[in-house]
Amino acid sequence: MTKNKQIQDKAKRLSLKILGLGAAVGAGALASDSTGYPATNPEKEWGEHFQSHYTKMSPEEVKEAVARLERRYKSQYDKEIKVATTPPKEHVLFGYALNITRCKGYRECVKACTEVNNQDKNPNMEYIRVLELDRGTFNLEEASHYYSAEKEVPAPGKFYLPIQCHQCENPPCVATCPVEATWKEPDGIVVVDYNWCIGCRMCMNACPYWARRFNWRNPNLPKDKINPDTHYLSNRPREKGVMEKCTFCLQRTRKGEMPACQAACPTGARVFGNLLDPKSEIRWVLENKTVFRLKEDLNTQPKFWYFSD
Amino acid sequence: MHKWILLGLLLLLPPNLGALDLSHIPSTRSNPEDFSPAPQNIDPLSLIKQAPPFVVPDRTEKLLTYPCTGCHTQGIIKANPKIRPLQMMHQEINLVHGKGRFWCTTCHSTYERDNLTSLKGQPIGFNQAYLLCGQCHQHRLREFIYGAHGKRIGSWEENRTLLNCTECHNPHVPQIKPRKPRSAPAVRAGLRPMKPPIQEHPPFWPSNLDDYQRH
Numbered sequence: 001m002t003k004n005k006q007i008q009d010k011a012k013r014l015s016l017k018i019l020g021l022g023a024a025v026g027a028g029a030l031a032s033d034s035t036g037y038p039a040t041n042p043e044k045e046w047g048e049h050f051q052s053h054y055t056k057m058s059p060e061e062v063k064e065a066v067a068r069l070e071r072r073y074k075s076q077y078d079k080e081i082k083v084a085t086t087p088p089k090e091h092v093l094f095g096y097a098l099n100i101t102r103c104k105g106y107r108e109c110v111k112a113c114t115e116v117n118n119q120d121k122n123p124n125m126e127y128i129r130v131l132e133l134d135r136g137t138f139n140l141e142e143a144s145h146y147y148s149a150e151k152e153v154p155a156p157g158k159f160y161l162p163i164q165c166h167q168c169e170n171p172p173c174v175a176t177c178p179v180e181a182t183w184k185e186p187d188g189i190v191v192v193d194y195n196w197c198i199g200c201r202m203c204m205n206a207c208p209y210w211a212r213r214f215n216w217r218n219p220n221l222p223k224d225k226i227n228p229d230t231h232y233l234s235n236r237p238r239e240k241g242v243m244e245k246c247t248f249c250l251q252r253t254r255k256g257e258m259p260a261c262q263a264a265c266p267t268g269a270r271v272f273g274n275l276l277d278p279k280s281e282i283r284w285v286l287e288n289k290t291v292f293r294l295k296e297d298l299n300t301q302p303k304f305w306y307f308s309d
Numbered sequence: 310m311h312k313w314i315l316l317g318l319l320l321l322l323p324p325n326l327g328a329l330d331l332s333h334i335p336s337t338r339s340n341p342e343d344f345s346p347a348p349q350n351i352d353p354l355s356l357i358k359q360a361p362p363f364v365v366p367d368r369t370e371k372l373l374t375y376p377c378t379g380c381h382t383q384g385i386i387k388a389n390p391k392i393r394p395l396q397m398m399h400q401e402i403n404l405v406h407g408k409g410r411f412w413c414t415t416c417h418s419t420y421e422r423d424n425l426t427s428l429k430g431q432p433i434g435f436n437q438a439y440l441l442c443g444q445c446h447q448h449r450l451r452e453f454i455y456g457a458h459g460k461r462i463g464s465w466e467e468n469r470t471l472l473n474c475t476e477c478h479n480p481h482v483p484q485i486k487p488r489k490p491r492s493a494p495a496v497r498a499g500l501r502p503m504k505p506p507i508q509e510h511p512p513f514w515p516s517n518l519d520d521y522q523r524h
Contacts, residue, residue: 092466099457107491123495130490145494152487216497256464267485268460268477279361281456281469289457307457 044072053180054193054232065195066232073237077221081228083236086254088187094248094303095188095275096259097285098162101309102269105130105153105160112264113164116227116249117235120219127213127246128164128261135159140294164261165190165211165246166294166302173203173212182243187254188275188303189247191233199241208295209302212245248272275303353443353450360454363469366462368436368476375435381422388419405482416441416480442474 051057051065066083073081110128119125131143135157143161147153154160171190174182181196182203204212218240230236231251238244249259253272257263262270273282285291291305369375380386380398392412395402404411418426425433425441433441443450452458453471460472478485 102458104485104487105490106488107493110494111491123497126494129494146496147490147493149490149492151489153490154487253465256466258461258463258465263462265460266477268458268472271456271461273456273465280465281461284455285457288455309452309458 048072048195051195053196055183062232069232069236077223077226077237079223079226079228081226081230081237084229084231084251086231086251088185088189088254091274091276093188093275094167094253095273095282095286095305096167096248096303097271097282097289097291097305097307099269099271099308100159100161100306102267103130103160103162104267105132105147105155105158106266107149108264108266109162109261109270112260113246113249115225116229116252116260117246118219118221118227118230118237119213119244120215120217121222121225122220125213125215125219125244127211128162129210131161131163132158133161161306162261163209163211163294164304165248166209166300166304167248169301169303170299172206172208172298172300176202176206178202185233185250189233189250190245191247191250192243192245193233194236194238194242194244197242199243201243203243208298208300212243214243215240351447351451353440353447356443356447356451357440357454361469363454363471365436365439365471365473366476368438368473369434372435375423377417377422388414388422390414390419402481405484406480436473438473438475438480442480 045068047064048068051068052061054062054065057065062085066085069083070081073079073083107130110126110130113119113127114121114124117127119127129145131140131145132147132155133139133143147155167184167188167190169184169188171182171184174184174190178200179196179198181198182190182192184190199214201212201214204214215238219238221237226237227235229251231247231254234247234250249257249261253259258272262272271281271285273280275282275286277283285307286305289307291307293302293305374380381388390412404413407415414426415428416425418424418432421432423435425435425438427433427441428444439450439453443453449458453474456469456471459474460477461469462472463470474480
């Protein structure tokens with residue numbers, strides 16, 4: 001009898017030990033990531049780990065999540081950062097057209113993009129690649145986006161083809177995400193919930209336009225280079241291990257402003273607008289110019305067209 | 310046996326199949342107006358009336374020597390339509406536009422000094438310079454007013470604000486010169502820059518390439 005009790009006690013102690021160990025491992029997992037390094041954001045509140053998917057949160061929960069984020073950014077960057085949740089406008093579907101005859105490869109759009117979208121600054125993360133190609137050819141594999149900043153552009157015999165997220169109507173990145181952390185908004189913009197992303201990089205692999213960027217390290221974002229005007233789904237500061245991408249400057253365009261790349265383009269090569277408005281400039285371009293899209297055969301249906309004079 | 314059946318079927322077909330009557334199909338060739346050439350001189354004003362409305366930011370505030378009547382008042386400095394090297398003033402202006410076909414008074418009004426002038430002699434304000442440019446560059450003007458050429462500023466949804474031609478192009482030397490681009494993208498941590506592609510065979514269409522390089 002006593003022997004039996006002893007065995008029972010031992011079993012109880014063991015089970016408690018295992019339980020305790022499990023709890024410790026669980027707590028440890030929250031405090032550090034899988035690589036064993038300390039957590040990237042020690043200021044992260046518990047609530048942030050347990051919040052739901054952005055589209056599944058109630059308005060109150062979204063409000064709480066935004067307040068949590070703003071508190072964290074305040075302690076992390078010592079700056080007031082406003083996280084907006086502006087909803088998409090009704091009867092709006094964003095589209096972009098780019099005149100490759102006008103584009104001269106100045107890379108002004110690339111720089112303007114990094115100034116408003118709070119990307120990693122060391123090394124610079126850029127959403128737009130301006131490809132330099134030989135005239136008369138269209139081999140993207142032989143295109144270069146590392147062309148020198150010391151030589152004048154347009155270089156003789158070359159033309160320039162900026163590539164960014166094409167906001168596909170049939171986005172392969174969304175289809176491939178195992179946790180639905182990326183989706184297409186009603187205004188056509190493919191967005192990422194940085195709190196829901198697990199960093200598997202499946203979407204990066206699926207994108208045929210090399211439009212997605214991964215934060216391999218905790219982004220280096222100096223205080224003076226932060227744009228405090230942010231949106232939950234676009235340019236709020238990211239963290240290590242999440243995917244990010246161009247959102248046509250959703251924080252600006254949902255307020256009626258132009259995307260930063262359009263505003264910065266010195267040649268006026270970029271035409272941005274509402275595809276559902278028959279009087280918009282983008283519709284005129286699509287109806288009157290010869291346009292093409294990249295890799296149309298993949299049926300991704302990008303909302304980004306190229307045209308020439 | 311089969312060929313007899315086939316022949317029988319052919320005999321059953323209506324006799325006029327061989328000579329189809331095409332008169333009911335409308336032909337564009339019957340109307341000579343369809344072949345008239347496209348109008349060559351589109352009036353810029355009529356073109357603009359068809360397009361969605363837009364505004365252009367004021368240009369005169371940015372002009373250093375505006376108003377022109379500050380110096381060019383009738384009687385003091387009269388307009389001299391003679392083509393000559395400028396000596397006293399405006400020596401900084403290098404008129405390349407038109408390659409020698411134009412003189413100041415082609416575009417600047419001789420009589421209303423604070424205005425530009427159309428080829429017909431109608432005054433055009435400095436803020437509407439696109440009307441002047443559109444006299445020759447009609448296709449550009451058409452693309453400009455519909456938004457395919459030039460730059461729109463401000464909002465994408467509200468009233469359209471377009472930058473005037475002269476905001477980007479110097480009207481005296483309109484071609485934009487090449488310049489240095491912004492810095493090249495940084496190579497991601499842990500990666501090395503790509504090597505230039507090795508050409509294993511000559512380009513597929515050498516003659517095509519030559520054509521492009523020549524123009």
